[in-house]
Amino acid sequence: APSKDQLQKVAEQAHAKFKDDKSGKNADYIPALAKVPSELFGIVIITKDGDVIKVGDVDTPFSIQSCSKVFTMCLVMQESGDKIVYDKVNVEPTGEAFNSITAIEEGDGRADNPFVNAGAIATVSLIKAKSPEERWDKIHKTYEKFAGSKLIVMPDIFKSEADTNFRNRGIAHVLFNSGNLFCDPLEATEVYTKQCSVGVTAEQLAVMGSTLANGGVNPITKEKCIDKKYVPKVLATMTMNGFYDGSGQWAWNAGLPAKTGVGGGIVAVVPGELTIVGFAPPLDTYGNSVRAQKAIEFIASELDLNIFGSTK
Numbered sequence: 001a002p003s004k005d006q007l008q009k010v011a012e013q014a015h016a017k018f019k020d021d022k023s024g025k026n027a028d029y030i031p032a033l034a035k036v037p038s039e040l041f042g043i044v045i046i047t048k049d050g051d052v053i054k055v056g057d058v059d060t061p062f063s064i065q066s067c068s069k070v071f072t073m074c075l076v077m078q079e080s081g082d083k084i085v086y087d088k089v090n091v092e093p094t095g096e097a098f099n100s101i102t103a104i105e106e107g108d109g110r111a112d113n114p115f116v117n118a119g120a121i122a123t124v125s126l127i128k129a130k131s132p133e134e135r136w137d138k139i140h141k142t143y144e145k146f147a148g149s150k151l152i153v154m155p156d157i158f159k160s161e162a163d164t165n166f167r168n169r170g171i172a173h174v175l176f177n178s179g180n181l182f183c184d185p186l187e188a189t190e191v192y193t194k195q196c197s198v199g200v201t202a203e204q205l206a207v208m209g210s211t212l213a214n215g216g217v218n219p220i221t222k223e224k225c226i227d228k229k230y231v232p233k234v235l236a237t238m239t240m241n242g243f244y245d246g247s248g249q250w251a252w253n254a255g256l257p258a259k260t261g262v263g264g265g266i267v268a269v270v271p272g273e274l275t276i277v278g279f280a281p282p283l284d285t286y287g288n289s290v291r292a293q294k295a296i297e298f299i300a301s302e303l304d305l306n307i308f309g310s311t312k
């Protein structure tokens with residue numbers, strides 16, 4: 001495994017190499033995301049032993065967005081087992097955009113996988129809860145356990161998305177209509193929107209990822225967040241679906257399970273070793289952060305971390 005000094009050096013190189021890269025564009029379909037400063041750029045690496053390497057804007061909270069989908073999947077697996085996700089949501093790539101409705105209709109009516117919006121909303125609906133408050137509370141507590149710190153919903157982001165999320169409300173209703181959503185559709189959408197609006201720093205997101213790199217145990221707090229036996233399923237799902245219709249290109253370039261969010265975060269996992277988080281708001285056409293991708297690809301390549309084998 002690379003030493004702490006090596007990790008620090010390569011993280012600094014990645015930051016220097018890509019910090020002036022202006023390509024991509026902030027998400028603007030959620031109006032509040034368009035206003036986040038585009039130049040923000042942070043990189044964090046956390047090892048399974050709890051070593052923390054930080055470069056750049058690592059203390060600025062940003063909305064977790066779709067990186068959250070990983071941890072809600074973990075909650076449902078921990079609560080009800082892995083089979084429920086496989087059976088009720090499915091685990092197949094759609095080859096379509098993250099907010100596709102066509103993908104649901106072209107398949108068998110299920111949401112396809114937990115990391116597109118349809119699948120994430122369906123996953124939220126699988127949480128055992130008697131009220132929206134309880135559903136949200138379980139998610140919130142799960143994320144805080146994975147992060148080992150207090151997390152709050154960013155009010156401006158939540159309001160902005162809740163006021164404009166008509167497409168996600170539509171997706172929830174399409175799923176409900178075919179028997180593939182398991183609570184009230186507006187409740188599922190509202191709780192999903194809240195989970196996407198949780199604010200995390202790059203460091204907090206990295207602690208969340210490091211818990212998956214460490215077999216489900218948070219390496220900082222030592223708390224168990226998910227059974228070890230479920231972690232490979234989560235990482236497999238990240239590998240296949242973490243970047244939506246850009247997942248093939250990511251696997252080719254980085255060779256790491258990872259999940260992106262339209263807030264600009266990407267959390268990547270080297271199983272059994274470490275996590276790498278990149279944060280930079282401008283996105284490519286798939287909705288994945290440009291600089292975070294480049295930084296993680298660079299670090300993975302320099303340190304030869306590709307899970308499929310050495311690329312040297």
Ligand SMILES: NC(=O)CC[C@H](N)C(=O)O
Pocket residue numbers: 065066067098099117161168193196260261262263287
């Ligand atoms: N890809 C994403 O990060 C999308 C999350 C966002 N909250 C949405 O539902 O559209």
